[in-house]
Amino acid sequence: MDRNRWIAVGFICLGFIMLFGRWFGFFTIVALLLMFAGVLQVRTGQVKRGYILLGVGAVMLMLEHLMLIIGVSLISLGIFYGKSRRAHGTTGYVQKQSFMSNFDWDQSPWVMRSLSIWHVLGEADVDLSLALPEERHTVMMFHGLLGDIDLMIPDYYGVEIEAFILFGSIHMGDRKETGIMNRVRYQSPNYETSEYKVKFIVSYLGGDLSIRMT
Numbered sequence: 001m002d003r004n005r006w007i008a009v010g011f012i013c014l015g016f017i018m019l020f021g022r023w024f025g026f027f028t029i030v031a032l033l034l035m036f037a038g039v040l041q042v043r044t045g046q047v048k049r050g051y052i053l054l055g056v057g058a059v060m061l062m063l064e065h066l067m068l069i070i071g072v073s074l075i076s077l078g079i080f081y082g083k084s085r086r087a088h089g090t091t092g093y094v095q096k097q098s099f100m101s102n103f104d105w106d107q108s109p110w111v112m113r114s115l116s117i118w119h120v121l122g123e124a125d126v127d128l129s130l131a132l133p134e135e136r137h138t139v140m141m142f143h144g145l146l147g148d149i150d151l152m153i154p155d156y157y158g159v160e161i162e163a164f165i166l167f168g169s170i171h172m173g174d175r176k177e178t179g180i181m182n183r184v185r186y187q188s189p190n191y192e193t194s195e196y197k198v199k200f201i202v203s204y205l206g207g208d209l210s211i212r213m214t
Helices: 003-020 026-043 047-064 066-088
Strands: 094-105 110-112 115-127 131-133 137-153 158-172 175-187 197-213
16 A cells, blocks of 8 residues: 555544544554454455454454444344345245354265354355255355355356455455455356256355355
């Protein structure tokens, strides 16, 4: 980042401190600055360092504003219930909520069924080449605060993807989005003609989504 951009960022941060300093304490301001620096690092390719700064800032923010974090979690959970019902309609599906979850669906054959998952911290490795679908149209929804999702999709599936990550990155083939408010909407060219269709709905406040077509 050049000198002028750093000066601009400095003035913006100073303005926010002057406007909102009466509501935000010292640790809150430091936490927000660390998270902002983390986003900048991710955008410039320093992904590991960026996520460390984001993580440290998030922990400081949680310690300073625990009730705020709980409130955000409840709002996220409420949105999850509403989106889950709309995504699945009247068809049967599995619904799970947990603080932390991990799904290793890239090691051995696994049964693929429609589901909705919400968590505070979550990780999922999904390889559709190992999937045993229960139905011809499957909807898989991942929603929460922080998540790391890897999708491996063979070309014989018809796939639709709706993804939104507020802070983090989305990688899809040669396409890469990092920073703030990352969004992807995709439908494979063979979606309508495929025998088996899968729709992924991914939504996190922070995290990483990797999509590989095989």
